[in-house]
Amino acid sequence: MAITATRAALSLLAVWIIVGGNALWVLASVSLLIGPWIAPNAWGYAFIAAQAVVVAVLTKLELDCTKSVVIAV
Structure with a gap:
């Protein structure tokens, strides 16, 4: 992500990989909250929910x- 951000022209593939990775992070966080895999306390639920919202x-x-950005071909 940092390497992509330093370029004058962005690779469309790199941008979509970053956006897709963030979307998967949100989905994984939500699935942790509703799934049976972990049993966090109230602070754990709040932390997972907060970082999912931020992402x-x-x-x-x-x-x-x-x-609004220039995309490299």
């Missing part, structure tokens, strides 16, 4: 920014 917002911002 979801980041993903949305990344998607919005892809419409």
Whole structure:
């Protein structure tokens, strides 16, 4: 992600890999909350939910920014 961010022209594939990875992170976090794999206490639930929300917002911002950047071919 950091290497992609330093480029003047972005690779479309790299951008979609980053956005997709963040979306998968959100899905994994939500599945941890509703699945049987872990049993966190209230603070654990709050932490997982909070970081999922932050990553979801980041993903949305990344998607919005892809419409206004120069993409390398």
